[in-house]
Amino acid sequence: MAAKLYGADNAPLKIQFITDPHYYSRKGGTEGKAYEKAEAKSQKVIKDSDLVIKAGFDLLCADTSTDIVVLAGDTTRDGELASHAEFIEMLRDLKKRGKRVYVITATHDYRDGGVADGYDGDKKIQVPAVEERHDLWQMYYEFGPNEAIATHPDSMSYVVQLAPGYRLFALNDDTNYKPEGESGSGYSDDCMAWILDQLEDARKNDQFVIAMTHHPMIAPSPFYAIIGKGDMQRNHETTREIFADNGLQCMLTGHTHIHDISVVETKKGNTFYDIACGAMIGCPPTMRNITLDPAHAKVDVETVTITDVPGLDTGGKPFDQYMRTFFFGMISELLDAAATDIDHLAEMTDAFSVPGEKVKKLGWLIKPVAKWLNKLTFKKAWRLCKKENGLSKKDIADIADHRVVDFILELVQNLYCGDSPYGPDTREYKICCGLLNVIDAFLNTVHFSIGKVLKGATSVRGLVEPLLWNPGPCDANATLPLYPLYDDENPAPKKAEKPAFDDPVRPSKKGPLVLAILVLLVILVLAILVGLIALVVWAVVAIVHAATTGCIGALPFLF
Structure with a gap:
């Protein structure tokens, strides 16, 4: 039996993808030195988040070619109860306007201790926040879990049948990675077993799977993989390999506020895409249209940018x-x-x-x-x-x-x-x-x-x-090829070797020269220091000698 691309007998399906709205209720305070200090070091809109999100939701509703919206976490700024209540009302309004909305929550949606920062004039105050993470499951139950065909309550993950031949895996990775009592983003052994069971069921029923999670599973750059390692999903290299080798090719992610599409290939030759989206209230203020088309072995990704926010003073700029x-x-x-x-x-x-x-x-x-x-x-x-x-x-x-x-x-x-x-x-x-x-x-x-x-x-x-440049898929708009699932019985075909990179920049032979210059500089600095020390010693000896002989007034450097 030949390798199979699942869901290939179905018509294309379009979904709208948003993440990290970080809604902030104005009840938490929006004026005074304390608020201004917080805003000055924030890379996202805070007090006017309601205006930005409303503008984004209006764009979603203006597109009537799909009724599916998925949201990959961080619904609020820091889990404030007032922020959750107001944002949930915005989601309800989105549903009233004809959208089906599927949500997972994440790191910024609750706070240990049940308090978050608020602002009152010059003072930073505390405002009530969601304390128990699992309370979020019930709070957002009407946005996905209520339609689920399978759930994993401990991780707050679920599976939804979006349309004939298409399933959404909403995988909540927040604090779910628990090896030997540790915690972090990712999936527990029990959650992974559940995910693999669901992937097997999807394959048996010829379903194409699209998934979302919050933390990135492929670093947007090698630099970010190092400086932002704590923001990557724990154990992501192993997990994405397992997912791809079990038929999951496309993962929608948030958290980084970076607009990126990255791809890796497993040892068995299976492909895994991490399609990340910028935050609605950040830079870039973006959303995505994702068109799943396994019949033509492709996924089309389009960027939608928020350019107009009524009520927000942008100084005349988009x-x-x-x-x-x-x-x-x-x-x-x-x-x-x-x-x-x-x-x-x-x-x-x-x-x-x-x-x-x-x-x-x-x-x-x-x-x-x-x-x-x-x-x-x-x-x-x-x-x-x-x-x-x-x-x-x-x-x-x-x-x-x-x-x-x-x-x-x-x-x-x-x-x-x-x-x-x-x-x-x-x-x-x-x-x-x-x-x-x-x-x-x-x-x-x-x-x-x-x-x-x-x-x-x-x-x-x-x-x-x-x-400097992006040799992979275009981050903004791309057509991503889909491939059959390869395994030991159906191995991936040998791919043509990529032509060797013709590097326009020559290797450098200046290492020894740079080292020699640095050594000479060090020697020069040491020589100057030795000279200064010798001068000080000479001066001290001269002063002591003059003082003991009574000739201090004869020293040439004293007046």
């Missing part, structure tokens, strides 16, 4: 551009803090899912690098790696005075918004990768592994290069 400007300002402040104030940097990085404690530990490295970057122009960077990048002075004339740090700001924005455009044919790529090759050459010369500082990294270029 909302998405307003959020980019706001976000760009935050990142600029972040890079300035990296060069001047590591403690302030650590406070800010929490908003980007980078632990402040990790930043403080690496402060000794971050600060000098940031200071250097703030002064670096493309012309200076080009000079440092002329042999590596192969560009002439004429080639870079129009970008010579551009600051590299501003380019880095753009790369961070592109990480969140998707599809950075600087491929191997661009000057920016050649200069950046040339400089990275020099850095890697130096590290290799001193036999220093970057992995000792950033676990999992193999080279500096390997970390940074994926921020």
Whole structure:
């Protein structure tokens, strides 16, 4: 029997995908210094979240080609009871307007201790929040669980028959990974067994499975896999392998607020897609249309951007551009803090899912690098790696005075918004990768592994290069090919070898030179220090000698 693509006898099915609305009730306070301080270090809209979400829901309802909306968690800012109550009413209104709504909850939807932050003038206060995570199951029961054909109450996961031949696996991964008493995002052994049973049942009934969970299962970049490791789903490498080898090809995710599509292939040759979506109230303020079409062996992914938010003052800019400007300002402040104030940097990085404690530990490295970057122009960077990048002075004339740090700001924005455009044919790529090759050459010369500082990294270029361009599926709009399920009896066909990457940037041989320069600088600094110490010793001896002989007034450096 040949390998099979399940659900291929059915008409296409379109769904609308949203995540991380982070609704905040104005009852928690929206004025005063305490609120302004919280808003200043937030990468998302807080007090006007109701306006943004309403605008997003209006866009959903304007599209009458589907009645299915799925939401992958973080319905509220921090689990405030008032926020849940008001957001649930918005979801009920969405259903009244003709949509079927399927929800899972996540990390920001409850709080240990049952309180969240509120604001009253200059004071930060406490407001009531959901304390028991499982209370959310009943609170959102009317948005999915009530239609479920199978449930796993402990994890608050469920399966819904969306249409003939299509099943939604709503997999709540929040604090469900529990090996030997630990907890974290992911799935317990019992939950995994249930999921595998449901996947087997779906295969027996020739169902195409689309799933959603909150935490990412493929890192949007190698850099994020290291700095944001705590935000990845626990055990995600193993779990996605199991899912793909049991017929689950497409997973919708949130949490990172990053607009990304990533793909991996298992050892058996099965494909797994992680389709992440930006937060409605963040940058980018996006939603997705997902059209499942197994009959034609494809999934079409389309981005819908919130550009107009009635009632919100954006200074005349479309909302998405307003959020980019706001976000760009935050990142600029972040890079300035990296060069001047590591403690302030650590406070800010929490908003980007980078632990402040990790930043403080690496402060000794971050600060000098940031200071250097703030002064670096493309012309200076080009000079440092002329042999590596192969560009002439004429080639870079129009970008010579551009600051590299501003380019880095753009790369961070592109990480969140998707599809950075600087491929191997661009000057920016050649200069950046040339400089990275020099850095890697130096590290290799001193036999220093970057992995000792950033676990999992193999080279500096390997970390940074994926921020320059996207060789995989387009993050915004893509057609993703679907494949039959391969196993031992039906192995994947051998794929044609990909052509070798023709690297336009030469490897660097400057490692020993950089080392020699640094050694000379160290020797020079030591020589200066020795000279200063000798001068001080001489002065002290001279003063003591003069004092004991009564000739202190004769010392040439005293008046």
